[in-house]
Amino acid sequence: MEEKILEMLADLCGDNIVKENCDINMVEADLMDSLDWTELLVWVEEEFGAIMSPSEYTKEEMETPNKVIEQVKKKLAEQGLA
Amino acid sequence: MTLFADSWFFILFTILAIPAVILGILEKPIKYYSFAVSIVFLWLVTKSNLPSLIYLCVFCAAELAVLELWLYIVREKGRNSKLFWLFLLLCIAPLMIYKVCGQFKVSVFAFIGISYMTFKVVQIMIEIYDKVIIEISAFEYFSFLLFFPSILSGPIDRSRRYSKDLERIRLRGDYMEMAATGVYKILTGVLYKFVIGAGVYQIMPFFGLKTGLAADLIYMYSYGFYLFFDFAGYSRMAIGAAYIFGVEMPENFNAPFKSKDIKDFWDRWHITLSHWFRDYLFSRLMMSWMKNKTFNNRLVMSTCGFMINMTVMGLWHGFDFYYILYGVYHGLLLSLTEIYQKKSKFYRRHKKDRSFIIVSTFITFNLVMFGLFIFSGRFTALLGIAGSAAAGTGAAPGHSVLLKYVYHWITGVSGS
Structure with a gap:
């Protein structure tokens, strides 16, 4: 699952650096714009069936690949999908 | 009584705030x-x-x-x-x-x-x-x-x-700091709304209602500043009052006239409203269009999203033509900004340059002021478009009521 997420992030960012440095701040590095974030939420729902609400997260809670993985895992556990 | 408007409210608020402060200090x-x-x-x-x-x-x-x-x-x-x-x-x-x-x-x-x-x-x-x-x-x-x-x-x-x-339950020190910030916010809010806002408001009828471009420009800028000080002042008072009652109400304004582009403006002006629309309308539209693959071009998709989002926001203010126009105007500005920022190599090269930011801020300021001019109803009134109630008084309908309360407040006569 982690690999899938990293693959998707690399796709969205158009940069493989997110696979190498999982603590890179994707907001500050200008790698993701707001539509990329939206696309990520849609993808998580389609791929894992977990509903991630755009109003639930602040940018800070999802700014690095590691944080994204952590939030997705948390959501899957919450909705009984893990 | 009107909330945050007449003297009775402020007197009663001061009295009713005392038990809240005591509870806060006692960590209850x-x-x-x-x-x-x-x-x-x-x-x-x-x-x-x-x-x-x-x-x-x-x-x-x-x-x-x-x-x-x-x-x-x-x-x-x-x-x-x-x-x-x-x-x-x-x-x-x-x-x-x-x-x-x-x-x-x-x-x-x-x-x-x-x-x-x-x-x-x-x-x-x-x-x-x-x-x-x-x-x-x-x-x-x-x-x-x-x-x-x-x-x-x-x-x-x-x-x-x-x-x-x-x-x-906040620790005593934390609560007291918060309550003190609350008092400060209320006092600066009063200053914004009843002193600066009400003062600027006086410029409009004296200098802004004559015919001619100069008068219209005076009207436009003074209305823009009036609306900011009036509403940002009101928001400060509301946030300050909430702080005293232990609620960390989110900020509503953050130096909007310093915005470097229109997107930045909507992160600084009536923030809780624009973020509400972002989270519950714009993002939802984007998500559903992405799921259904409605668009194959992202720029077209976000442009449609901006137009719908801002038009609905305009409509929410009222069905008057100038509110709808205000929404459409901002929808267009956001769309053009998005297209420019995505397409322009010049933008990508220079967006962090000091001179670029200064020019961009200046342009944004004037675009924003023109938007508020539309919002005031004066623009459509000047064009002679029907349904503009503001033609005579020079202010959007609700604001003449606000002004009445300002007078009540200054003269010490309580409003109903």
């Missing part, structure tokens, strides 16, 4: 007391108009019933998009009835704060659908909807954030 929960104070203020504000009080009660109870039923359906039957639309309609029905009847001069569901309460209800409804909210406590619901600092004109808080604040 303020939430029950703050709810009682909200009820007292609501009663004082609506007692001269009993139908509005009845509408208010019916609204709150009916919406709670709708939300509880919705919660039950989502829990038992899962997410159903057809039912989603039905329940969304149920949530906004009172506001729609109120607005449509208002067009025909009939007052149905006319009570203070209906627009802002509807935002809160819809937020809960959508987050139930997203399974972010899985239960509703009736006390928290009523406390959230009726919290007196924000009932009239925002800021629009979020229910989960608000509930966390209710449960949180």
Whole structure:
């Protein structure tokens, strides 16, 4: 699952650096714009069936690949999908 | 009595704040007391108009019933998009009835704060659908909807954030710091609204109503500054009052005239409103269009999203033509900004340059001022477009009422 997420992030960012440095701040590095974030939420729902609400997260809670993985895992556990 | 407007309100607020401060200092929960104070203020504000009080009660109870039923359906039957639309309609029905009847001069569901309460209800409804909210406590619901600092004109808080604040007991030092910030915010809010805002407002009739471009420009800039100081001042007072009652109400303005582009502006002007629209309309449109693969071009998709988002925001202010035009204008500005920022190599190369930012800020400031000029109703009035009530007085309808209260406040005569 982690690999899938990293693959998707690399796709969205158009940069493989997110696979190498999982603590890179994707907001500050200008790698993701707001539509990329939206696309990520849609993808998580389609791929894992977990509903991630755009109003639930602040940018800070999802700014690095590691944080994204952590939030997705948390959501899957919450909705009984893990 | 009018909230945050007449002297009686401020006197009573000062008295009623004392027990809240004592509870805060003693590290006891303020939430029950703050709810009682909200009820007292609501009663004082609506007692001269009993139908509005009845509408208010019916609204709150009916919406709670709708939300509880919705919660039950989502829990038992899962997410159903057809039912989603039905329940969304149920949530906004009172506001729609109120607005449509208002067009025909009939007052149905006319009570203070209906627009802002509807935002809160819809937020809960959508987050139930997203399974972010899985239960509703009736006390928290009523406390959230009726919290007196924000009932009239925002800021629009979020229910989960608000509930966390209710449960949180701050350490004495933290609370005292927060309450002191609250007092500071109220005082600067008073300065903004009743001194600077009301002062700037005087410029408009004296210099801004003559014919000619110069007068129109004076009107445009003075109205823009007036609206900022009036509304940002009001928001500061509301946020300050909330702080004293232990609620860390979100900020509503953040130096909007310093925005470096229009997107930045909407992160600084009426923030809780624009972020509400971002989270509950714009993002949802984007998500559903992405799922259905409605567009194969992202720029076209976001342009459509901006146009719908801002037009609805304009409509929310009222059905008058100039409000709709205001929304469309900002939709266009956001779309053009998005296209420019995505397509222009010049932008990518220079966006961090100091001189670029200065020019961009200057242009944004003037575009924003022109937008507020549209909002004032004066622009359409000058063009001779019907339905512009502001032609004679030079202000949007609601603001002449505001001005009345300013006079009440300055002269010490209490408003009703």
